[in-house]
Amino acid sequence: MSVAALDTHPVPACVRSARESFSAVPTAAWDGLETGEVRRLIGELSRLESQVAAHKMAAARVLEKARKAAANGDGPRPGTGTSTGATISFDFGGDRNGADALVNTAQRIEEQTTLIENALAAGVISTKQADLISRALAKLPDDVTAEQRERCEETLLKDAQKLTLKDLRRRAARITEAYRKTVDEVDADEDEILRKKEEAARAKTSFSMWDNNDGTVTGRFTLPEAQGAMLKTALDALAAPHQKVGTVNAATGQMDEIGFGQTYPQRLGHAFATLIEHLPADQLPSNGGVSAVVTVNLDLDTLMGDIKAAGLSDGTRISAGEARRLACSAQIVPMVLNGKPLPLDLGSANRYFNQASRRAMEKRDRGCTTPGCDRDARWTEAHHLNPYAISKTTDIRDGALLCPFHHHRAHDQGWIGRINPDDGHVEWKLPGSDAWQRNHRWRP
Ligand SMILES: [Zn+2]
Ligand SMILES: [Zn+2]
Incomplete structure (x- = not known):
C-alpha cells in the first residue's frame, strides 16, 4: 500500500486546520452570545466530538493493524506501548482505560458494518450511542442473517435520534423485533441476552477493602446490576434527607442545623454504615x-x-x-x-426488644423521639433508657425509638430519657436543659 505524500494527504491538513481554528478563539468569546445560539452551538460541538471520535477510531485501527503486522515480523512496531491503547494513552492524556475502550469499540464497529461509523463520522450519533448499538449488534442471536442484522442496525440508528441513552439500551435489548415474526421469539431473544449478561456480571463480581490506619476502611466492589440496584435503593431510603438534622438548642428552642448529611455521598456512607449494623x-x-x-x-x-x-x-x-x-x-x-x-x-436472645415489643414501641413513638426530628419509625433503633436493663428486660417501658443519628448523640452525650409517668410517652432532658421535652411531630 502506498502512503500519500504528507503535503497532499487530507488528514494532516484537516487536523491542522481544526486545531488552528479552535486555537484562534478564546473560550471567553462565548460570553457575548445569546443563549439560544449557545444551545445550538453546544449541539454542534457535540456533533463535532462524534466526528473527531470517528477519526480517532479510524486512526486506532491503523495503529492496531500495524502492531499486528509487526508481531508477524512485517513492518516496524508503532510506539513502545504494550498495546495500541497503551501507545495512544502514552502519547496524550495517560488514560489507558479510555484508549483501550476506543480501540475495542473501533474494532467491534469495523467487524460489523459501516453504517455506525458513517453515522458517527457525520456527527449524527454520539460515541456512547455508537458503542451501545455496536454492542447490541454483537449480541444478536447466531441465526441472524446479514440482511436482518442490517435492519436492526438501521432501526437502532433511527431510534438513537429520539431516545435517551437509557431508553435506547432498553430498545436494543429487544431489537430482534425488527425481524422476528412473533413476540414470543423476541421475548426469548431478550431473555437469552439477559442471561448471558448476568452470567458475565457474576464472573466480574468482586469486593475488596483495606485499612487506612486512621480509623476508617476504604473499599471497592463490582456487583451485578440487580444487586447494585437493591443496594442503591436501600441506601437511598436510609439516606433520605432529614428536613432537619440535629438537636434542639436548649437556649433558642431551634434545631441546630447540623448533622451527618451535608453531601449526598456522605449521607450514603452513613446509610451504608447503618445498613451493616x-x-x-x-x-x-x-x-x-x-x-x-x-x-x-x-x-x-x-x-x-x-x-x-x-x-x-x-x-x-x-x-x-x-x-x-x-x-x-x-x-x-x-x-x-x-x-x-x-x-x-x-x-441472650430475649435481651433484645423482640418483634412484639418493637411493634408496640412503633405504635407508641411513631418515629424518632428526639424533639424536632422527622425520621419515622421505619428508620429508628430501639434505645434502652436504662442501661441496667440492657441485659434484663424487653419491656417497652424501658425503650425509646431513636434514629441512628440521634442514637449516636444519645450515647455520646449521655442523654437522660424517661417515660412520662402520666401519659406513658417518651421525654428527654437534652444537654444544657433541665426541662423534659418531647417530639411533638408525632403527637402534636
Ligand atoms: Zn441506645
Ligand atoms: Zn432523630
Missing part, C-alpha cells in the same frame, strides 16, 4: 465454626456510663459511647466482662 448477623452461616456475629466486649462500668474504651471481638477498639450504642442495638452482642475472665452476660 442492621445485618441479621446471627442468621448468617458461620465460617467453619467462627460466628458471623461481632461481639462488643466491655466492662459493666463502661455500660453504666464510665469513659473507658471497649473492644470488638476482632480486636477493633471503640469508644465507650460507641460501645454503649452498639450494645443497645439489637444486632451486636455485648460481652460484659466486669474485670473477670468470664462474661457476665452473653447477650
Whole structure:
C-alpha cells in the first residue's frame, strides 16, 4: 500500500486546520452570545466530538493493524506501548482505560458494518450511542442473517435520534423485533441476552477493602446490576434527607442545623454504615465454626456510663459511647466482662426488644423521639433508657425509638430519657436543659 505524500494527504491538513481554528478563539468569546445560539452551538460541538471520535477510531485501527503486522515480523512496531491503547494513552492524556475502550469499540464497529461509523463520522450519533448499538449488534442471536442484522442496525440508528441513552439500551435489548415474526421469539431473544449478561456480571463480581490506619476502611466492589440496584435503593431510603438534622438548642428552642448529611455521598456512607449494623448477623452461616456475629466486649462500668474504651471481638477498639450504642442495638452482642475472665452476660436472645415489643414501641413513638426530628419509625433503633436493663428486660417501658443519628448523640452525650409517668410517652432532658421535652411531630 502506498502512503500519500504528507503535503497532499487530507488528514494532516484537516487536523491542522481544526486545531488552528479552535486555537484562534478564546473560550471567553462565548460570553457575548445569546443563549439560544449557545444551545445550538453546544449541539454542534457535540456533533463535532462524534466526528473527531470517528477519526480517532479510524486512526486506532491503523495503529492496531500495524502492531499486528509487526508481531508477524512485517513492518516496524508503532510506539513502545504494550498495546495500541497503551501507545495512544502514552502519547496524550495517560488514560489507558479510555484508549483501550476506543480501540475495542473501533474494532467491534469495523467487524460489523459501516453504517455506525458513517453515522458517527457525520456527527449524527454520539460515541456512547455508537458503542451501545455496536454492542447490541454483537449480541444478536447466531441465526441472524446479514440482511436482518442490517435492519436492526438501521432501526437502532433511527431510534438513537429520539431516545435517551437509557431508553435506547432498553430498545436494543429487544431489537430482534425488527425481524422476528412473533413476540414470543423476541421475548426469548431478550431473555437469552439477559442471561448471558448476568452470567458475565457474576464472573466480574468482586469486593475488596483495606485499612487506612486512621480509623476508617476504604473499599471497592463490582456487583451485578440487580444487586447494585437493591443496594442503591436501600441506601437511598436510609439516606433520605432529614428536613432537619440535629438537636434542639436548649437556649433558642431551634434545631441546630447540623448533622451527618451535608453531601449526598456522605449521607450514603452513613446509610451504608447503618445498613451493616442492621445485618441479621446471627442468621448468617458461620465460617467453619467462627460466628458471623461481632461481639462488643466491655466492662459493666463502661455500660453504666464510665469513659473507658471497649473492644470488638476482632480486636477493633471503640469508644465507650460507641460501645454503649452498639450494645443497645439489637444486632451486636455485648460481652460484659466486669474485670473477670468470664462474661457476665452473653447477650441472650430475649435481651433484645423482640418483634412484639418493637411493634408496640412503633405504635407508641411513631418515629424518632428526639424533639424536632422527622425520621419515622421505619428508620429508628430501639434505645434502652436504662442501661441496667440492657441485659434484663424487653419491656417497652424501658425503650425509646431513636434514629441512628440521634442514637449516636444519645450515647455520646449521655442523654437522660424517661417515660412520662402520666401519659406513658417518651421525654428527654437534652444537654444544657433541665426541662423534659418531647417530639411533638408525632403527637402534636
Ligand atoms: Zn441506645
Ligand atoms: Zn432523630
